[in-house]
Each structure stands twice: as structure tokens, then as C-alpha cells.
Amino acid sequence: MKVTIKDIAKEANVSITTVSLIINDKGQRFSEETHARVKTAIAKLDYQPHYFAKNLNKTKSNTIGFIVSEITNPFFAELAKVIEDVLVEQGYLVLLCNSSSDREREERYVDEMLYRFVDGVFLAGTVSDNAHLLEKLKKRKVPYILLDRPSEYSQTNGIFIDDFAGGVEATNYLITHQHQAIGCITANEHFSNIHQRAQGYLAAMASQGNTPVVEIADEVNEYSGYQLAGKLLDKGVSAIFACSDIMAFGVYKAAAERGFKIPEDLSVIGFDDINLTHFMLPPLTTITQPTKAIGEHAARQMLEMIETGNLVVPNTVLDIALKTRSSVIVKQS
Amino acid sequence: MKVTIKDIAKEANVSITTVSLIINDKGQRFSEETHARVKTAIAKLDYQPHYFAKNLNKTKSNTIGFIVSEITNPFFAELAKVIEDVLVEQGYLVLLCNSSSDREREERYVDEMLYRFVDGVFLAGTVSDNAHLLEKLKKRKVPYILLDRPSEYSQTNGIFIDDFAGGVEATNYLITHQHQAIGCITANEHFSNIHQRAQGYLAAMASQGNTPVVEIADEVNEYSGYQLAGKLLDKGVSAIFACSDIMAFGVYKAAAERGFKIPEDLSVIGFDDINLTHFMLPPLTTITQPTKAIGEHAARQMLEMIETGNLVVPNTVLDIALKTRSSVIVKQS
DNA sequence: TTGAAAGCGCTAACAC
């Protein structure tokens, strides 16, 4: 049988009230000796409070949900890791769930999390058309934070970067290296942030009078990058902007298969700056997302919301930066 | 206020017992009409059972813990994803926690999971010296399954591959390609499975009378692979066996920096067969772990243990296979 | 300083 507060009370020869108060640090009024007796009993019987009983008429679980669209994408794995590190440090447990970008799964997870009384929810890379999810969270007064992908529905509680500006910067970098036939690999509008990066590309191309060549994927991974890069290469581009580093892996492969060398025959720029970009050959020039800062800021905001009961926090846009490595050079004539 | 079973009872004009039984599919004895009334009331009031109350005098939570040593390692991310897919399908929620190979974190997670009454725990890549963790789980009669890394302490409940044989096979493959100066990049004995792969390498080398050259890392990632590959290359090896694909990324980089081409100047073989190996240049020859089969088998075993209450399941060793791609060729003289 | 007792929402044994 599990040891209960009753057993402790009996062992220490006090009432259960006394035990409860002392356990929860509300027992200042008790004598030193009572404290000691209770502590000893707890240690002796190896008592652990009962999670369900303790929370029965509470509304806190010390658990925070984290819904991520694709855990095998290193960017998300790195982000989740940073956030978990901070939250665990603060005494929370993170309930990390992978949705594989599936709407139904996302909703299911939100329901299950609310059912389990999570104290907050992070939504990383979930579908942008998520009014129903946010509505549920608001109704239950559970704080949430949106990461990576803005929601059409929420103008607050998000931590993002300026994807459009990043797209412009990446494209301009290629343009300043004399590239004109620049292709772009992006994803459909459900991936709103990645879509925005392509919008930045389009704007930068337009301002130079360059003709854009965009390929749009329905998934963001190495394979889709590979497929679309092939199409672009067949169209004769001299540079490619891959709106996600993971897609850039596919670009490298497609180029290699066609005998194109990077950067001599093809310049490539990515977006995200995942750890692996250092290990691509050549190392990928990319737009850096401050993953650590995003995660830490997100965790802090969440803790603050939980603490204050405030459910709204203004959107934050963190700075990106161009990370120059070796995959882009001046166009060879 | 949250809607409770009482409200439903009142609305439907029945007792709370009736509601409870019908909700839990134990209400065969009630009339069609009663069923309907209760269902209508539930829908009308948008009733949801109370997680803590429901489980208060139960011992099930419909939640399964998953402790992983390094979620940013694609192998683990892929494995976790497969398992979660199966388990979610079966009505469970997976509590995925990343320990960063930290003993304290692992223990903390086990405690928190037990506190939350998880129905089972997966331990993927956790420290091999984990008697204390398994002891806790056994004491609470919570089924567990060990993945990736065997425990010195448990001869059951594991799903592994034959790491030693894999090491032998990888090494022999290099040997049959005329390589003699073969280096090996592995990790310290805390990573028991990876360590075993190196043992296989040593055996294969010894049986040929070749002199082994082993470098041992304290972490398994791209960086450690890079560091150690540098050392091996400086010692003049013509082939490298990287005991983990993620480390092979580092080998590629170290080789490139020294002007060594793969496979012409250096043959490389990896282990795991993560998705990204297809995208390495050249694609990495490696030992395939049947990630999908491992995950599905693990999930099935877990469900069976939960269902039957049986806490022991024999170890399973799944088959590996050599996956030939383009990073190994016959040694050039 | 301490304790008795009500109540959180639900399940299940038992009664009708």
C-alpha cells in the first residue's frame, strides 16, 4: 500500500492537518519539535504526496505542454531542449508531443493537455489556422505561447523573428554576389513563417527587376528540398535560397547529383542555422535564428504568465543575422 | 465553474452513478432512453471528466513516459516519433523528456513520472549504470522498456540490436575493401552500446592481425566526431568506422578540411542509418538499425505489459544490416 | 499550537 499522509500523522503522533501544513511550508506556527517529528516520519516511511489527491481541488499540475510540429527537424529539437532546460530548472515537467503537422493530432494534444491540467502550452510550428486551439486554451484560461509560426488568429503571445526581413536579407546577399537567376525553395502557406521568407525573397527580387523562380513544398524536410532543388537546377539558376536549413541538405544532394559544385557552380543560402550547418560541405551560409534566446525568452514569459495569472503578453520579434560561411560566392561568369 | 458529473445528473434527471456508468461504458443495463438523456446532457453542457478525480483511486493515467538522452540526435527523434505514433493511436499520451545524458535529470524524470502515475516508462539511451532507476520502477510496479543501450542491471525488458556484431560487420566490410589502417571513433563505456560497437571493431581487427586505432569521446555528436576524426587522420588511417552516424558528419568535415576526399582518400562507414545519411556527400555507407521495427515492437510490448500487468518481457535483439552507399571503396594504393 | 471535519469529482459496492 502506498504511504499516505495519514500514516505520517500516526507515526509522528500529530494530526493530518499538521502534516499537511508542514509539508507545504505553511507550518511556521508549529514547534520545532513537531516539525522534526513529522520530517522524521516522512523520511522513515518514504512518503510521497499523491499527485491526484493533491491536485484534486487545485488547478495546477506543474506540467507544461509543448506541441511541436516535427521533432525530427533539428531546429525544433534544439528549441524544445532549451525550453525544457529552463523549465525543469524551475520545477516543471515538460510534456513534449510531436504532431507531425497534423491538425487532428494538434487538437487531440491540446485536449489531452487541458484534461491533464497543464499550467501552460507552447505551440511550436503548428498550423497557422489554429483559432480553435487557441480558443480552447483561452476558455480554460491556460497561458500559451506561439513559437516559430504566427497565428492568423492571435496578435499576442508569440515569439518570432522577422521572416520577411530574413528572406530579403538572404536574397540581397545573393544579389550582391552578382546572382540574378536565383531560385527559392519554400513551403505552402500553411507554413506561414516559411512562406513569409519567400515573400521577402519575392520583394527583393522585384526591387531588382529579377525574375523570381519559386518552388513550393508541402512538407519541410530534406526530401522536399531535394525534389524542388532538382526542378530549380533544371531551370538553370545560379543560386538557391532554401527557406529552411533542413531543405538545404536536399539542395546539396541535388546539386551533387548533377555535377554542380557548391559554391563554384551554385551558391546556396539557408535559414535557421541549425547545428548541422557547420558540418555541411561546404558549411552553409544561412540566416541565424537566435534559438537559445528564443527558447529562454519563451520560457521566461511562460513562467511569468503562470505566476501572475496574466494570459496576454505582447508579441516579441527577435533579431536575426546573416551567418556567412562558405556556400555563397560571387557568380562565376 | 467546471461542469461536473453532478450537473449532468441533474440535467438528465438521473443519479450520478448512472452518469458515471454510462460514461465508462458500463451502462448496458440502462434503457436506451436513459442513455440518450445522459448523452444529450453531456453534449449540452460540454462536460469533460475531471482527470484528477477520475484517477484518484485508480492507478492509471493513460500517460506513458519516455526518457531520451539526446533528442537532438536524429536517431532518437526518429525513434521517439515512431513510438509516439503507435501509442497515441492507442489512446495514450507520451510524456517525452530529454535528459541530455545527465544522471540527475534522469532520476528526476523518473521521480516526476512516478509521481504522475505514468503507466509505463521507456528509457532510450540512458546511462547503463541505472540500477537505482530500474529499482524505483520495479518497486512501483511500473513497466519499463530499455532502448538502444542495455543496462548492466536488467537482463530483460530491452529491445536492442547486436552492437558487437554490427561493429564486426562494419569493420570487416572495410577490411574486405583492402583497408588495414582503420580507425574507430567511439564513446566511453557509459555509452555501452556504442562501446560495444568498438569492441566488435577490435575483435575484427585482431582476427586479421591489424593494429587498431581507437579514439574515445565523452559525448556523441557531430563535434566529438570531428575532433576525434582529426586525430585519426593525423595518424594516417585510410578508413574510419564512426560508431554513430551523427559522428560521421564530423568525420566528413575533418576530412574535407585536410583536403581528403571521401571515398577516394578516406573510406567512412557509420552506424544507425538516420535519414540524413542519404543526404551526406557522398551518401554514407552504414549499419542500419531498424528504427521503425524497434519502435513498433517497443510500443507493442509496452501495451502488452500494461494490459496484462506482467512486468517482465524477454530481451529482443533485432536484425541489423549493412547499407551500402558510396562512402567506402577499395583502398587506393 | 493543534485537530476535526467538510469537501474536491468520481467510482463502485450495495440497496432498492
Add this chain to the structure above:
DNA sequence: GTGTTAGCGCTTTCAA
């Protein structure tokens, strides 16, 4: 077929 009621382990109000 249906309802009453006693808990599950803990927190908290109120009394002493």
C-alpha cells in the same frame, strides 16, 4: 434499471 453512499488522499476552514 436506478439511486445512496462510502471512500480515494489531500487541503483548508473553523474550533478549541
